[in-house]
Amino acid sequence: MNREQEKKEFINFAKSSLLALSGILLVLMGFYYLPDAVATMKQTSDRKLPIYCVEKKEPKVALSFDAAWGNEDTKRILKILKKHNVHVTFFMTGGWIESYPDDVKAIAKAGHDLGNHSENHKQMSQLSKEQCKEELMKPHEKVKKLTGKDMILFRPPYGDYNNTVVEAANENGYHCIQWDVDSLDWKDYGVDSILNTVLNHKHLGNGSIILCHNGAKYTADALDDLITGLEEKGFQLVRISDLIYKDNYEMDAEGRQHKA
Structure with a gap:
């Protein structure tokens, strides 16, 4: 494998790794923020309304x-x-x-x-x-x-x-x-x-x-x-x-x- 091929392989590997890492981060952020989202929905549903x-x-x-x-x-x-x-x-x-x-x-x-x-x-x-x-x-x-x-x-x-x-x-x-x-x-x-x-x-x-x-x-x-x-x-x-x-x-x- 020549240097040019090695360079291409490295770039492809780096891109794949970054995509995988981004996916993991998104999942982790979802778990982190989900409780707040659920709490907000619950709080909204707890609002008492008159009859319009x-x-x-x-x-x-x-x-x-x-x-x-x-x-x-x-x-x-x-x-x-x-x-x-x-x-x-x-x-x-x-x-x-x-x-x-x-x-x-x-x-x-x-x-x-x-x-x-x-x-x-x-x-x-x-x-x-x-x-x-x-x-x-x-x-x-x-x-x-x-x-x-x-x-x-x-x-x-x-x-x-x-x-x-x-x-x-x-x-x-x-x-x-x-x-x-x-x-x-x-x-x-x-x-x-x-x-x-x-x-x-x-x-x-x-x-x-x-x-x-x-x-x-x-x-x-x-x-x-x-x-x-x-x-x-x-x-x-x-x-x-x-x-x-x-x-x-x-x-x-x-x-x-x-x-x-």
């Missing part, structure tokens, strides 16, 4: 109203809902319940869901579990005293939550509720904006939960056409308590509730 929407074959959606300030349009909203024979969900703060007890009774009498929106409308992810439970149970007791009903639906103020908030709600018999369709009525852009935002929303579909506010400037003006528009799309409007699964359910990573 529900997996449904039937074309059902739930319309909801947050009630924290003002009641100027409440009677009008109830009148429009009665006209359409539609039942919805109202999420009320403790202050609103105290200020407008007759409206709370009227909502209950009309067959709508009474939902909990906390006592003081705080960012509850900043609170301890005991503080969260206090924020939950104060309005709960107020509604119980006024109507005799136990609320089971809770919407965190500002949509702000963490595991502590969801756990506190669950431990007190509540289902934590978000939304997948925001009407943006709180921005006061007008009736057409509300209708366009909801009826053409990319997430609007079977099992959607729609967010509105009873005290927003144009909500009552838009409500009649909003209900008509949803029904023309083939949706039946139901209460959140009639949309969600109360037990034997699973949550996916998007906050969609599935029947187990």
Whole structure:
């Protein structure tokens, strides 16, 4: 074998050795980092989520109203809902319940869901579990005293939550509720904006939960056409308590509730 051949053989051997060594290093790195990857996946799966929407074959959606300030349009909203024979969900703060007890009774009498929106409308992810439970149970007791009903639906103020908030709600018999369709009525852009935002929303579909506010400037003006528009799309409007699964359910990573 001449020197040129020896040189080629050595180069080929070196390349093979480097490839083999690289493979070994990749395997070793995989073993080193795999536990962290598994831990990360587990941590993600341990995240507690509220119900943003529900997996449904039937074309059902739930319309909801947050009630924290003002009641100027409440009677009008109830009148429009009665006209359409539609039942919805109202999420009320403790202050609103105290200020407008007759409206709370009227909502209950009309067959709508009474939902909990906390006592003081705080960012509850900043609170301890005991503080969260206090924020939950104060309005709960107020509604119980006024109507005799136990609320089971809770919407965190500002949509702000963490595991502590969801756990506190669950431990007190509540289902934590978000939304997948925001009407943006709180921005006061007008009736057409509300209708366009909801009826053409990319997430609007079977099992959607729609967010509105009873005290927003144009909500009552838009409500009649909003209900008509949803029904023309083939949706039946139901209460959140009639949309969600109360037990034997699973949550996916998007906050969609599935029947187990």
